[in-house]
Amino acid sequence: MGIVIDGRAVAAKVRCSIKEETEKMIANGVTPGLAVVIVGNNQASRAYVNNKEKACEEVGIRSEEYALPEETTEAELLELIAKLNAKEDVDGILVQMPLPNQINEETVLNAILPSKDVDAFHPVNVGKIMIGNYDFLPCTPAGVMELIKETGTDITGKKCVVIGRSNIVGKPMAMLLLHAHGTVTICHSRTKDLKEIVKDADIIVAAVGKAKFVTADMVKYGAVVIDVGMNRDENGKRCGDVDFEAVKNVASYITPVPFGVGPMTITMLLKNTLKAAESRLK
Ligand code: NAP
Numbered sequence: 411m412g413i414v415i416d417g418r419a420v421a422a423k424v425r426c427s428i429k430e431e432t433e434k435m436i437a438n439g440v441t442p443g444l445a446v447v448i449v450g451n452n453q454a455s456r457a458y459v460n461n462k463e464k465a466c467e468e469v470g471i472r473s474e475e476y477a478l479p480e481e482t483t484e485a486e487l488l489e490l491i492a493k494l495n496a497k498e499d500v501d502g503i504l505v506q507m508p509l510p511n512q513i514n515e516e517t518v519l520n521a522i523l524p525s526k527d528v529d530a531f532h533p534v535n536v537g538k539i540m541i542g543n544y545d546f547l548p549c550t551p552a553g554v555m556e557l558i559k560e561t562g563t564d565i566t567g568k569k570c571v572v573i574g575r576s577n578i579v580g581k582p583m584a585m586l587l588l589h590a591h592g593t594v595t596i597c598h599s600r601t602k603d604l605k606e607i608v609k610d611a612d613i614i615v616a617a618v619g620k621a622k623f624v625t626a627d628m629v630k631y632g633a634v635v636i637d638v639g640m641n642r643d644e645n646g647k648r649c650g651d652v653d654f655e656a657v658k659n660v661a662s663y664i665t666p667v668p669f670g671v672g673p674m675t676i677t678m679l680l681k682n683t684l685k686a687a688e689s690r691l692k
Contacts, residue, residue, distance in 0.1 A: 412657075412658045412659070412662055412663055413561075413662065414664060415560060415561065415636075415664065416669065417557065417666075417672060417673045421553075421676075421677045424681070425465070425468065425469055425677055428469045428680050428681055429470060432684060435688075435691060436470060440687055440690045441470075441687075442472065442501050442683050442686070443500050443687070444471055444473045444501065444504060446474070446475050446504050446506065447475075447490065447491075448506045449487065449506075449509050449510060449513065450480035455507075458506060459506050461676060462504065462679060465679075471684070476490060476494075478490070480510055482513070483512060483513070484512060484513045487509075491503065491522055492521070494526070495522070495523045495526060500526065501526065501528075501686040501687040502679075502682060503526045504529055505518055505522070519532060520532060520533065524545075525686065525689065526686060527546065528682035528683050529682075530544070530582070531548075536577070536582070539582050539585050539586075542585075545685065545686075546685065546686070547586070549675045549676070549679050550579050550583075550675045550678070551579060551582045551583040551585075551586050552674075552678040553673075553678045554636050554671060554674070555590070556674055556678075557636055557670070558636065563612075563613065563634050563663070565590040565591060565592045565613065566591040567591065567592075567593065568592050568593065569592075569593050569595070569610055570587040570592035570614075570615070571594075571595045571610075571614050572594065572595070572615045572617065573614070573615070573618050573623070573624070573651070574598065574617030574619070575596050579617040579638055580596060580617050583617065584596050587615075592613065595611070608628045608629070609627075609630055611630065612633055614629065614635045615636045615638060616635070616636070616637050616638060616650065617639065619639055619640075619651065620641065621639070621641040621642065621643050621649050621650075622643065622649060622650075622652065623651045623652070624637075624651055624652040624657060625656060626660050629661060631660055632660075632661070633661050634663045636665050636670070636671065637651055637652040637654070637664070637666075638671050639651030639652070639667060640667065640668075641667075648667060648668050650665075650666075650670070
């Protein structure tokens with residue numbers, strides 16, 4: 411029976427050290443600041459934004475919210491981003507996705523100064539992740555790396571399989587595992603023999619967006635299984651991409667959903683904001 415990795419406990423530990431660092435920074439005259447931009451009335455976005463602001467408050471990071479109406483134009487949003495880029499006490503800018511249809515998300519992300527792009531979505535930061543010389547780590551993959559670290563697993567030489575190739579999770583996840591010297595395979599919807607590939611893995615990261623996609627017969631005995639997925643099962647209950655109840659009997663370590671990867675994602679956002687504020691200290 412695998413050990414369940416408590417994402418909340420790991421996140422609390424990391425947030426403790428972020429709080430200490432923030433206090434030191436404030437004592438040196440710099441209060442890290444995060445601008446959070448939300449456009450429209452998407453309820454899930456509102457919940458995410460509330461959680462991010464609450465997390466900032468807990469560690470002493472100042473957050474300022476810009477809530478814009480649904481009918482906001484792209485030009486208006488770009489004008490706000492330009493102001494925030496120039497605002498000295500704003501270290502990080504986060505634009506909550508998705509945006510209303512009239513606004514091109516890529517144009518908006520590209521308008522954020524790379525040095526304030528705490529989500530690490532700007533092409534400059536994406537490029538730096540590829541090279542392995544990064545300022546900001548993408549939040550969810552960085553959170554996954556912390557969770558793997560927590561298990562004491564040395565990634566060097568391990569067979570790692572990432573299921574999913576999105577720009578925000580799958581691709582950067584594969585890069586971070588590669589930088590940690592894993593032998594990485596990325597699977598996606600066109601992958602042939604996916605089950606056999608996953609079954610051969612020492613470390614599995616599932617980022618598919620399909621409830622209970624990874625079943626026990628796809629997992630090698632003793633594998634580390636990290637579940638990024640956030641789905642609802644047939645009863646409307648929150649679940650991941652992994653069939654947790656069955657896979658936990660095969661895995662050596664496994665993350666639950668909820669309270670696995672989720673709390674780590676916001677924690678990494680705090681870490682990036684702190685990192686962005688360091689340049690003001692210098
Ligand atoms: P996404 O953009 O929809 O990407 C899903 C990926 O899964 C795609 O690359 C897709 O392949 C692949 N896929 C879909 N069906 C597949 C199949 N049958 N076999 C193999 N691969 C398949 O999703 P995402 O943004 O990466 O997010 C993935 C999941 O993580 C979602 O549940 C999301 O809610 C969750 N998430 C959680 C957090 C967190 O903090 N916990 C953060 C971000 C996302 P193709 O590219 O071929 O279409």
